[in-house]
Amino acid sequence: MRVAIIHDWLVVYGGAERVLEQMLQVFPDADIFTLIDFLPSQDRRFLHGKRVQTSFLQKLPFARRKYRYYLSYMPLAVEQFDLNSYDLVLSSSSAVAKGVITGPDQLHICVCHSPMRYAWDMQHEYLSEAGIGRGLKTLFVRKVLHDLRLWDYRTSAGVDHFIAISEHISRRIWKVYRREAEVIYPPVDIRSFIPGSTRDNYYLAVSRFVPYKKMDLIAEAFSQMPDKNLVLIGDGPEMKKIKINSGGNVKVLGYQTSTEVIRHMQQAKALVFAALEDFGIVLVEAQACGTPVIAYGRGGALESLNGLESDRPTGVFFHRQDASALVDAVMLFEKEAGRFSPDACRQNSLRFSQERFRQQFKSFVIAKMTKPKISYKNK
Numbered sequence: 474m475r476v477a478i479i480h481d482w483l484v485v486y487g488g489a490e491r492v493l494e495q496m497l498q499v500f501p502d503a504d505i506f507t508l509i510d511f512l513p514s515q516d517r518r519f520l521h522g523k524r525v526q527t528s529f530l531q532k533l534p535f536a537r538r539k540y541r542y543y544l545s546y547m548p549l550a551v552e553q554f555d556l557n558s559y560d561l562v563l564s565s566s567s568a569v570a571k572g573v574i575t576g577p578d579q580l581h582i583c584v585c586h587s588p589m590r591y592a593w594d595m596q597h598e599y600l601s602e603a604g605i606g607r608g609l610k611t612l613f614v615r616k617v618l619h620d621l622r623l624w625d626y627r628t629s630a631g632v633d634h635f636i637a638i639s640e641h642i643s644r645r646i647w648k649v650y651r652r653e654a655e656v657i658y659p660p661v662d663i664r665s666f667i668p669g670s671t672r673d674n675y676y677l678a679v680s681r682f683v684p685y686k687k688m689d690l691i692a693e694a695f696s697q698m699p700d701k702n703l704v705l706i707g708d709g710p711e712m713k714k715i716k717i718n719s720g721g722n723v724k725v726l727g728y729q730t731s732t733e734v735i736r737h738m739q740q741a742k743a744l745v746f747a748a749l750e751d752f753g754i755v756l757v758e759a760q761a762c763g764t765p766v767i768a769y770g771r772g773g774a775l776e777s778l779n780g781l782e783s784d785r786p787t788g789v790f791f792h793r794q795d796a797s798a799l800v801d802a803v804m805l806f807e808k809e810a811g812r813f814s815p816d817a818c819r820q821n822s823l824r825f826s827q828e829r830f831r832q833q834f835k836s837f838v839i840a841k842m843t844k845p846k847i848s849y850k851n852k
Contacts (some may be wrong), residue, residue, distance in 0.1 A: 476503040477559040481568045483507050484779045486516035488754050489586050493565050494519040495660045499835045506554050511537045540839025545617045548624045566673040572628035583632045584807045587642050587751050588649040602684045634841050661757045668763030670814045675702035677741035679755050682709030687747035689715050694799035696720035738762040760787055761822040763815025767802050785817035792831035
């Protein structure tokens with residue numbers, strides 16, 4: 474059996490790439506296809522030296538830094554891959570990978586991280602944050618996104634089975650494609666995140682400093698609580714602005730190594746998370762360190778955390794993305810602090826291990842491969 478795995482793009486080693494890594498563990502002989510591959514050498518180990526086949530976008534000017542500017546060409550690029558010789562096609566998609574062309578005798582299973590957020594329900598937010606919510610430029614962009622939605626919906630019919638990374642994404646897949654999806658939570662390297670022996674007197678937020686991550690909201694909330702210390706770890710275009718506008722109790726460390734991130738997670742009173750995420754791997758990593766989480770109560774956070782209604786809570790939710798709601802959640806967390814235990818956090822994180830993902834993913838694929846084919850004769 475020949476297996477092909479197609480991934481949107483290889484630029485950074487993020488959450489989607491961690492899923493790809495485990496897919497390759499299950500199918501180590503699979504061939505890899507992607508639109509562009511500019512993954513740094515230090516992040517390529519999980520590919521085990523395998524050759525990655527790229528599209529014509531790889532050779533276009535400025536593709537390394539400005540590949541998103543070629544969004545309108547991505548559907549064409551992904552359709553140029555010739556996968557006719559493969560029996561099983563696995564797509565890892567949050568953009569266009571699922572649109573690869575397959576035949577009636579090929580099985581196509583898509584691990585969907587999300588339908589394209591910027592083309593569907595989050596279009597207006599993305600355009601606003603990019604500064605093109607109005608004017609002549611936005612007309613061109615909106616037309617591109619309109620055409621992309623038509624292509625995205627049409628190509629969903631070419632997928633035989635969908636896997637969603639959370640119930641939240643499963644609902645989005647149904648809303649956009651009217652397709653059911655099996656939920657298999659993404660893999661987290663639980664073994665690298667272990668509980669520490671001591672706790673320090675600070676809260677922690679780990680994320681990119683980009684608008685939708687709401688790091689500015691977290692800094693604003695803690696600036697209103699000068700008696701509570703906050704440490705921010707990450708990098709991005711908003712870092713300098715947040716650093717200037719934050720109170721003296723907010724410490725912005727910028728980029729840190731994974732070792733330092735783990736150390737801070739092990740010692741923090743709680744991780745603070747204010748974004749609407751499809752899943753949120755960092756929430757599980759914090760729990761693996763025995764650290765509870767204060768999180769915005771929408772999206773994947775509702776699936777990876779046990780709230781105060783649980784016998785063994787691992788987190789506190791706030792339900793508005795504003796500073797006052799987060800302040801109230803921090804106060805509630807401190808009031809209920811005695812109910813949180815490192816052991817409960819650690820045990821809850823084990824639901825999302827790499828081993829569990831591989832087992833569920835492999836079982837799902839095998840079950841679909843052995844399912845009798847439907848005959849379409851005389852239909």
